[in-house]
Amino acid sequence: MKKWCLFLSLLIVALILTACGEPFLSTMKPAGEVAEKQFDLLLLSTGIMVLVVVVVVIIYLIVLIRFRRKRVGEDKIPKQIEGSHKLEFIWTVIPIVLLLILAVPTLLQTFELGNVSGKEKVDKDGNRENLVVNVRANLYWWEFEYPDLGIVTSQDLVVPTDERVYFNLIASDVKHSFWVPAAGGKMDTNTDNENYFYLQFDSEKADEAGNLFYGKCAELCGPSHAYMDFKVKAVPRSEFDEWVKAMQNFEETEPTTAVAQQGKEIFENSCIGCHAVTPDNSTPANARIAPNLADFGNRTTVAGILPYTKENIKKWIQNPGDIKPGNLMYDSENFSDEELDALAEYLMSLKAQN
């Protein structure tokens, strides 16, 4: 029995050593200052806790070896000991000391990571120094608005590396939670009020992760909770600026092919009531009831989860309810294959940059 346990625990240790998760997703591959601080706290607390476990296990094993009835004799009545003030004092004080060691960095980090005053910092012209993004969580999609830049996008969050990005978080239907594990802990998007926090993406780590981090919804929000993913494109500042410029100067290009032209017509008859195809934030948030599709041609995924292919786009348009049950678009539609082709081609042509 015990040998089995030992074997099993060795196997488990081996498993731990070989896998710490993926660089684009794992909290154990921290990709920015916030995640790093949290990872340090993980290491510190794990260290303290392993120490505690080791002490307990040592006493436990000694007890089990020395005081078995077989060893001490079948009829022996042990001495009935009431307790020991000295021992009890020791195992009250040592844990307190250990907890204090953990409590100090915990408190420091709580205030450090919760300090969002940088959000309000302005330069001498009155412009904000740091990038601020409004995150709005919806039944099963994410909207990212850059209030100072006048841009709205959805599903793919684009951020510059090596600087703090501040987030204002809110949900428009039920509570969700905004989480980019590799970059830092989560923050809930409440329906009642805005929450604030910041993240930072390290350029080197972003390179390792292919400049694309996975984001997740961490709060149960309905049947498609598991599918409420988003992606974070972390790019150098210069690239980010180019993207911003392209988005700000976004002009709807006329479709180049006849098929795309047909798609545009269908779109304008069926979809435009909910989906915008320009990235400006002139409409108020509560009127933006569906994901903004302006830069759809550069999306990394379809609906946040499927590989970006024409087939998947068609599948989504026809039967979104199969892919994300409970979504608010519709369960299924009756587009002909030709219409689906046209729509997909049109959507894939929507690009701010090439």
Place this chain on the structure above:
Amino acid sequence: MSSIAVKKGFASTVWEYLTTVDHKKIAHLYLGAGGFFFLLGGIEAMFIRIQLMKPQNNFVNEQLFNEIMTMHGTTMIFLAAMPLLFAFMNAVVPLQIGARDVAFPFLNALGFWLFFWGGIFLNLSWFLGGAPDAGWTSYASLSLRSEGHGIDFYTLGIQISGFGTLMSGINFLATIITMRAPGMSFMRMPLFTWTTFIASSLILMAFPPLTISIFFLMFDRLFGSAFFDVTMGGNTIIWEHFFWIFGHPEVYILILPAFGIFSEIIPTFSRKRLFGYSSMVFATILIGFLGFMVWAHHMFTTGLGNVANAIFAVATMAIAVPTGIKIFNWLFTMWGGSIKISVPMLYALGFIPSFVMGGVTGVMQAAAPLDYQLHDTYFIVAHFHYVIIGGVVFAILAATHFYWPKMFGKMLSEKLGYVTFAFFFVGFHMTFFVQHFLGLMGMPRRVATFLPNQGFDLYNFISSMGAFFMAIGVIVLLVNVVVTSLKKERVGNDPWQDGRTMEWALSSPPVYYNFKQIPLVRGQDTWWIEKMEGKDELTPSEPLQDIHMPNNSIIPFFIALGLFIAAFGAMYNPLNSVGDGHPMGTVVLILGLALMFGSMLVRSIRDDLGYYIPKEDIENDAKGGKVS
């Protein structure tokens, strides 16, 4: 009621159980019903693990998964763990303090039937349009949006069974305060009685917030109020506070009696008194007190602000200190003892390292900034299963083996017990240890499935395999119970030989009035003291005299049934938010309430003074046959 043992027919046995107010029979009812719900919750757990065995599995669909996951949590907490603990409290606490029953036997029966009908009501949702699907926490924004009646089954079912729990809690408080035998001072009470006492006071203070918040949610959904509707000026964060002001003490309501059970088992099988009894008592009280100070650690990411997070982080860490005291006291109880590894002791030995692991991950989560990463991930799932299975379920399984002879007069098979333990213990660690890493690797909890290529596949597969081991363990336990029930061999008063507290001085099972004469308690570990002085029964504190006993009653059953019927009426009332209301709903609501209040009225106006067992009958029992 006759004191002579007669072979009873099936119908009369059923009637006996429907009307019983005897704490020992109510313990059987709790064990049976709690065990049934435990199996149900276990089957739901297996569905979850089968679904998550591989990426993008389609064993159950997303909606059904949410329902199964919600019902697994709700069932295990409210309908399995708590009732099973109540089973042992009922079976043992009155015996441990030298009482003939609990303070309010009628209320005890009512508490059981409320729990029972509440649980049945909740589970009928499977057949009536779908189970609740917003998690056992049922956060308001999601639960208000949930379609169908699932959440209504949750609010009404939990409300009814919650009333039962509250009554049982009050009953145990009254019992322990007022019914202790002469000489049984508070600081001589066995630890299981102490932890029952503290857990009951937690119930007294934690269940009202739950009742209120569920009442609000029920009115939001059924009668058009807007306590949690943000668009109408409501606030969903209030629900979170309410729920966790209940929810955190709830985990201590579960774990404290578990600590109590192990504090009985470890001294018994070490043949040594509990090390540091008084510090154990104070640690229990302190855990109970601190348990109310830490609820917001479930809400670190809700956005309460830095100061709130900092305070609750430190308060949470503080709980580790009294818990650590307990662990070391148990270890040093064994130190210098004479350890016999019977099945209950084996569970206690499995409990110590497992629970320590669950405890330390709890401290890690107390570090608020770290919890921003851990919150709502599989790390949390791993943590609370380590404390709830490694603590509470191990305690329940240990107590099942430990107290089975006292409750039923027969010994569960030790051999099959070892098999169950082996499968359950290995399966448990296999299932949940890897989940820590899944959480750290970025897997959120409560996901109906996961996509491939995220590094989650292998660990989820290992986890699911572990679940099968646990299931095998439980099946072997069931076999054990059946085999044991068929056995004829009966056990004596002290089947483990080393019993220390008063229940082991009585026959197994004890006569229905428990004590021929109320005992005189001459110190802690009363029965051990008597044994060491060579006596084979307790010292009586009173002359042999007539014993006053309460009459059986069917009224508790009907009070609870009335509330059960009324709940259906409330759910289908014309104002409900689902829109399938019917005027008949109101009628059923009124009829159900009429049955409930009518039953109460009958109870109030009819004098039921109980009856006396004549002295001669008791002497006769003592000489002659044993009575169950």
